[in-house]
Amino acid sequence: MKKTFTLIFILLVVILGYVVVRAITAPVKLSAAQLGFQLIHSNKKGIDCFACHAIDGKGGTIGPDLSKEGLLKHSIHWIEIQIKAPDKHFKSGSMIKINGKSYMAIMPDHKMLSKKELFELASYLDSLK
Numbered sequence: 001m002k003k004t005f006t007l008i009f010i011l012l013v014v015i016l017g018y019v020v021v022r023a024i025t026a027p028v029k030l031s032a033a034q035l036g037f038q039l040i041h042s043n044k045k046g047i048d049c050f051a052c053h054a055i056d057g058k059g060g061t062i063g064p065d066l067s068k069e070g071l072l073k074h075s076i077h078w079i080e081i082q083i084k085a086p087d088k089h090f091k092s093g094s095m096i097k098i099n100g101k102s103y104m105a106i107m108p109d110h111k112m113l114s115k116k117e118l119f120e121l122a123s124y125l126d127s128l129k
């Protein structure tokens with residue numbers, strides 16, 4: 001009887017140990033928004049957003065501040081199109097208003113970015129509230 005209990009106890013400790021070790025060593029899966037954060041802060045070709053846009057006080061002022069882009073309620077798809085081909089939304093060279101401020105629509109297209117990269121960037125911007 002005592003032996004059985006000892007065996008069950010050892011078995012439980014082994015299983016628990018296995019679960020804990022697995023939890024600690026499992027690779028962390030980043031969300032699309034987290035990957036987009038990493039991407040926008042990288043030096044990858046075509047990632048030039050901070051030249052014109054500011055997020056949380058850092059970046060340019062040629063384009064609108066993106067710190068609260070998620071509050072504008074654009075769909076992820078809309079943001080993807082905006083990054084890839086902005087002239088689909090704003091006629092290039094025209095004067096436009098975003099959030100009460102005037103801008104000249106001069107955002108370049110980013111056709112070199114992959115679908116995955118566009119989705120990650122759009123997910124990140126959508127998460128900014």
Ligand code: HEC
Nearest residue numbers: 048049052062063072082083086090098103104105106107
């Ligand atoms: C040369 C300057 C410039 C660069 C570089 C640039 N943008 Fe823009 N962006 C603008 C301007 C100006 C607008 C206003 C609309 C337009 O020009 O199409 C804009 C608009 C946007 C908008 C729409 C804001 C809204 O909701 O109305 C998003 C989103 C955006 N840019 C994201 C990006 C991202 C992401 C990058 C980098 C991959 C980037 N932009 C690179 C200038 C720029």
